[in-house]
Amino acid sequence: MREHGKASDSELPTVSRRGFLGGAGALAGGLAATGLVGGASPAGAEVCGLEWGPRVDLTGLKENFAPQEVKQFTIPAGGIDHLGLHSTDVFTIPGMGEFSVDFSGYFRVARAHPSTFDWAAAEVRVNIVDLRLFGRNEALGEIAVRLNPDILSSGQIFATKPREDGNSVAEEPKACRIATAAVFELRKLGLSVFNKEPILLMNEHITRVPPVDDPSGHALLFRLPLYNLQDPKGEPVAYLTSLRYGADxxxxxxxxxxxxERS
Structure with missing residues (x-):
């Protein structure tokens, strides 16, 4: 019999401890070698070449669609979640100005089995394996966002911080980050741009896994350069200066x- 709230060794894989952005350094000289092309495959990160963190093994993970009950401060078994997503992104385009765009759509997130079912101690590896967002700006027209299929968008939900006495708090919010690679299609301008450096999606206030109906996500970035998909070695043609998001x-x-189908 196992201790209540703990997963047995036979139920859970070992959580990899390798560097979260271990593959990011390869971007400096290796982007062209990844064969960057347009059009995300249905499997998304399952066929990518460059990895921004550990890959989640999708074998045996259940595809989760609505309806689902998600309880606070409860760690579920691994799965593949199909969640609504919205964001507000701010772009600067040299010679044109600054533009704020509201997006909505969905993302498909693979969650590995947790390191334990204890809320405070649990760590969970995650990969974004599909991403579709749509927004519109009067000057820029319609903008579509999709996952870059050549880079693995990888992240982690962390254990909560211990208190000063060394014990974890049973119902303390958890933190999550995901290094994300995206392609932004500015269709009115006939321009598709992508990031060579990670868009680091973050949320320090998670009380549910997955974090449904949570508007508190944001991105850690500073004038993140965006490059022309047709000229990946050229100078940046735009910058992502702010991003706030919420999982629905x-x-x-x-x-x-x-x-x-809208894509």
């Missing part, structure tokens, strides 16, 4: 299909 609730298979 689970979507049905039909809702996900409608979003993907």
């Amino acid at each position: 609730h689970y979507l049905t298979e039909g809702e996900v299909r409608t979003i993907k």
Whole structure:
């Protein structure tokens, strides 16, 4: 019999401790070698070449669609979540100005099995394996965002910080970060741009896993350069200066299909 709230060794894989952005250094000279191309595959990160962190093994993970019950301060088994997503991004384009764009859509997130089912101690590896967002700006027209299929967008949900007495708090919010690679299609301008450095999506206030109906996400970045997909070795053509996002609730298979067909 196992201790209540703890997973047995036979149920859980070992959580890798390698560097979270271990593959990022390869970007300096290796982007062209990844074969960067447009059009994300349905599997997303499953076929990518460059890795911004550990890869989640999708074998045996259940595809989770609405309806789902997500309880506070409870760690579920691993799965692949299809969640609504919204964000507000701010771009600076030299010679044109600064533009704020509201996006909505969905993302598909693979969660590995947790290191333990104890809320405070649990660590969970995550990969974004699909991303579809759509927004519109009067000057820029419609903008579509998709996952860069050539870079693994990888992250982690962390254990909570111990108190001064060394004990973890049972119902303390958890933190998460995901190094994300995206392609922004500015269709009115006939321009697609991408990031060579990670968009580090962060949330320090997670009380549910996955963090459904949580508007408190933001990105750690400072004038993040965006490069022309058709001229990846050229100078940046735009900058991402701010990004705030929120994960919505689970979507049905039909809702996900409608979003993907819009792409």
